[in-house]
Amino acid sequence: MNDDISPVLKICVWVLLALVVAPLVVPVLMSVSDTPFITFPPQGFTTEWYGKVLTDAEAQGTFLFSLKLAGVVTLISLILGVPCAAGLVRYDLPGQGLILGLILSPLIVPLIVIGVALLQTFAMLGSRATFAQLVIGHTVVCLPYVIRTVSGSFVLVNRSLEDAASVMGASPLTVARRVVWPQVRPGICAGGIFAFIVSFDDYPISMWLADGRNFPVPLFLHSMIERSFDPSIAAMAALMIFFALLLVLMIEKAFGISLARLIS
Amino acid sequence: MAPITNQSRGAEVRLTGLGRSYGDNRVVQSVDLTIKGGEILALLGPSGCGKTTTLRMIAGLIEPTEGDVIIDGRSVIGLPVHKRNLGMLFQDYALFPHLTVRENVAFGLEMRGVPKAEIAARADEALRKVRLAGFEARMPAQLSGGQRQRTALARAIVYQPRVLLLDEPFGALDRKLREEMQVELRALCAELGLTTIIVTHDQEEALILADRVAVMEGGRLRQVAPAQEIYHRPATQFVADFMGVTNLLPVTVTGGSAEGLALQAAGVICLSTVAPDLPKGTKATIAIRPESIVMQMGESMPQPNHVTGTVARTAFRGQALSVWLQHQGGEIVAAIPTGQLVEMPQIGTRWTASWPAARTLVVQG
Ligand SMILES: Nc1ncnc2c1ncn2[C@@H]1O[C@H](COP(=O)(O)OP(=O)(O)OP(=O)(O)O)[C@@H](O)[C@H]1O
Ligand SMILES: [Mg+2]
Numbered sequence: 001m002n003d004d005i006s007p008v009l010k011i012c013v014w015v016l017l018a019l020v021v022a023p024l025v026v027p028v029l030m031s032v033s034d035t036p037f038i039t040f041p042p043q044g045f046t047t048e049w050y051g052k053v054l055t056d057a058e059a060q061g062t063f064l065f066s067l068k069l070a071g072v073v074t075l076i077s078l079i080l081g082v083p084c085a086a087g088l089v090r091y092d093l094p095g096q097g098l099i100l101g102l103i104l105s106p107l108i109v110p111l112i113v114i115g116v117a118l119l120q121t122f123a124m125l126g127s128r129a130t131f132a133q134l135v136i137g138h139t140v141v142c143l144p145y146v147i148r149t150v151s152g153s154f155v156l157v158n159r160s161l162e163d164a165a166s167v168m169g170a171s172p173l174t175v176a177r178r179v180v181w182p183q184v185r186p187g188i189c190a191g192g193i194f195a196f197i198v199s200f201d202d203y204p205i206s207m208w209l210a211d212g213r214n215f216p217v218p219l220f221l222h223s224m225i226e227r228s229f230d231p232s233i234a235a236m237a238a239l240m241i242f243f244a245l246l247l248v249l250m251i252e253k254a255f256g257i258s259l260a261r262l263i264s
Numbered sequence: 265m266a267p268i269t270n271q272s273r274g275a276e277v278r279l280t281g282l283g284r285s286y287g288d289n290r291v292v293q294s295v296d297l298t299i300k301g302g303e304i305l306a307l308l309g310p311s312g313c314g315k316t317t318t319l320r321m322i323a324g325l326i327e328p329t330e331g332d333v334i335i336d337g338r339s340v341i342g343l344p345v346h347k348r349n350l351g352m353l354f355q356d357y358a359l360f361p362h363l364t365v366r367e368n369v370a371f372g373l374e375m376r377g378v379p380k381a382e383i384a385a386r387a388d389e390a391l392r393k394v395r396l397a398g399f400e401a402r403m404p405a406q407l408s409g410g411q412r413q414r415t416a417l418a419r420a421i422v423y424q425p426r427v428l429l430l431d432e433p434f435g436a437l438d439r440k441l442r443e444e445m446q447v448e449l450r451a452l453c454a455e456l457g458l459t460t461i462i463v464t465h466d467q468e469e470a471l472i473l474a475d476r477v478a479v480m481e482g483g484r485l486r487q488v489a490p491a492q493e494i495y496h497r498p499a500t501q502f503v504a505d506f507m508g509v510t511n512l513l514p515v516t517v518t519g520g521s522a523e524g525l526a527l528q529a530a531g532v533i534c535l536s537t538v539a540p541d542l543p544k545g546t547k548a549t550i551a552i553r554p555e556s557i558v559m560q561m562g563e564s565m566p567q568p569n570h571v572t573g574t575v576a577r578t579a580f581r582g583q584a585l586s587v588w589l590q591h592q593g594g595e596i597v598a599a600i601p602t603g604q605l606v607e608m609p610q611i612g613t614r615w616t617a618s619w620p621a622a623r624t625l626v627v628q629g
Pocket of ligand 2: 315317
């Protein structure tokens with residue numbers, strides 16, 4: 001950290017970090033407790049609960065389902081989001097503000113409301129395709145994240161590099177591949193990983209749209225809490241935290257510096 | 265993509281009635297200009313006069329709203345940028361940050377489908393030409409400003425473009441490096457026989473680099489002439505002012521004779537041997553370069569091209585001393601070469617300024 005940052009600001013940052021991180025530490029600590037029920041502070045140490053969760057067929061099934069769902073949602077969010085972000089940045093379109101506002105609105109409207117609205121819509125249409133419904137619901141909430149990060153990276157693209165490339169004889173397609181892509185790749189990857197995490201962790205939308213065979217991890221976790229109260233729930237929660245952390249570290253590792261530019 | 269064949273060097277560029285408007289704002293209008301094959305032309309003008317717009321219209325990066333761009337006898341309107349086979353140097357150099365110096369230079373050759381082995385050889389050859397041998401493997405971020413500029417230049421010439429376009433290429437360099445690069449660029453263009461169009465707002469740079477200078481003002485061409493001529497014979501007051509003539513006096517023609525054209529300014533009688541024949545009574549402006557003026561101490565008899573006054577202020581500029589002389593009709597500024605300075609003009613003393621009739625320019629407006 002920089003030395004000219006005022007101490008007040010430093011304290012604020014640390015308090016904020018503590019507030020964000022502390023609740024995450026609790027389930028991790030509880031997950032290693034050597035007791036048949038959840039306690040805090042933990043007593044003893046065991047990795048038994050992790051073993052139980054990881055070998056549980058139901059848990060594995062729901063984990064694989066969430067991976068599949070998040071994967072499909074990420075793909076669709078990128079396919080829709082990247083051209084949309086590029087278009088919004090590059091062209092002066094009529095109603096640009098309105099389009100952006102609509103796309104970003106899921107960040108403002110409570111997710112639970114969006115979930116209900118989608119459920120009612122699908123019911124009215126008589127749809128039974130649960131997986132497709134989940135994909136649509138998740139894509140609606142993931143798209144804003146993709147568009148925000150990707151449009152950020154398009155804003156930073158140096159246009160004169162493109163001019164230089166085309167004067168040197170590069171066709172528009174070559175310019176996109178050789179000049180634009182290397183510049184926007186970090187933003188697109190980050191947007192994709194954000195979308196993946198948001199979909200993987202989503203509860204409020206899935207709650208309305210899931211069924212017995214299409215059952216993502218957060219719902220499974222909730223049902224486990226209702227069924228039992230041993231530390232395997234904490235172990236499951238901790239695994240989700242580690243998984244998300246791993247993804248964030250991957251972004252940081254791959255594009256740390258360029259990302260700092262994007263977000264600041 | 266189909267490889268672009270290397271054309272013969274130095275294409276002729278012809279602009280006919282070229283213009284560009286943004287809404288009602290005519291940023292460039294009615295530009296008629298022919299740049300001969302192998303010629304170096306400077307497009308000179310103040311900020312915002314439309315130089316970059318004109319250059320980018322030639323490159324194809326901006327569509328003209330009127331007129332035509334003809335390269336090698338063929339109109340290139342509608343021909344996409346990447347098929348025009350031009351070279352361009354951008355003000356910020358626009359080097360690809362993720363490619364090495366060699367890869368940057370190789371880019372244009374790659375686009376032309378040149379075989380791999382030949383690419384490396386030609387890229388290195390171009391880097392040698394701009395004296396950058398040994399830097400092939402560096403990334404642009406590891407280069408100094410001058411080295412980046414050379415890389416950009418090598419990248420623009422390596423595939424022997426039909427025309428080389430430069431937009432304020434030396435703006436970011438310090439003075440010494442700039443002068444060095446100007447001389448090198450001039451030599452390089454001559455060696456390669458490239459048709460070159462260079463945009464600048466620096467009159468000195470235009471004179472150093474160009475065979476001909478085109479002065480622009482408010483989106484229009486004001487004068488196009490060889491460097492020497494534009495310096496010694498500016499056609500209009502604007503061009504004169506832009507070319508560093510600071511003494512502009514409104515005059516009335518009083519008559520012509522074998523000796524030259526006689527003119528009357530406030531407090532000064534002038535005689536010009538380089539003026540067009542103007543009828544008596546015509547209003548005009550005379551333009552005298554500060555360097556053309558000779559200063560002598562003391563009063564003088566009334567005679568043409570002589571004016572006596574009081575030294576109002578002086579300014580030391582290293583090579584020359586600028587002296588402002590207040591006379592009864594106004595003020596006139598002289599630049600005395602420091603090497604010829606015998607006596608320092610003291611403020612408040614009486615001096616006489618005089619200048620040759622051959623250096624008394626008469627301009628319009
Ligand atoms: N996209 C645009 N929309 C509207 N006006 C523009 C646009 N691009 C340029 N202009 C205007 O056109 C005029 C000429 O611009 P141009 O960039 O050609 O100037 P210039 O001679 O290169 O100036 P400088 O020396 O400052 O680079 C300016 O007044 C500018 O404001
Ligand atoms: Mg410009």
